[in-house]
Amino acid sequence: MKALSKFEQACADYAEARLAVKKATLRIGAYLSDCSRAEDDSKLNRKGGQYSHVSQVLEWEVDDYGNESTYTAQERAEVLAECPGCQKAWQAIQDRREWRKKFGIAKRRITLFGNQVLGARDD
Numbered sequence: 001m002k003a004l005s006k007f008e009q010a011c012a013d014y015a016e017a018r019l020a021v022k023k024a025t026l027r028i029g030a031y032l033s034d035c036s037r038a039e040d041d042s043k044l045n046r047k048g049g050q051y052s053h054v055s056q057v058l059e060w061e062v063d064d065y066g067n068e069s070t071y072t073a074q075e076r077a078e079v080l081a082e083c084p085g086c087q088k089a090w091q092a093i094q095d096r097r098e099w100r101k102k103f104g105i106a107k108r109r110i111t112l113f114g115n116q117v118l119g120a121r122d123d
Helices: 006-033 053-058 073-080 084-122
Strands: none
Touching: 006 084, 053 073, 053 084, 073 084
């Protein structure tokens, strides 16, 4: 198999990252539907979605003095340990975060190459 040019590699990286983000998003939804709290439709998270252990650790609280507080890493681990589905969802969220970074890098590279081509045409 021949080596890819830098343009082809940028397109391949873009396609790979885009697909990985999509798959991670689907996995997150599937894992969250396994949450024991997903059956309780009476409680919703701040965005109007189902309340889960993941949504719990992503929320913040405001005290009487207006100070915001979030879960520490240890507290987050303890809450997520209550639900295997939410643990998997949390890991998929972290994976998706990394793939989104790679996706952004690939998009920037393609834009750079496109601008180089357009600049060459203007000459």
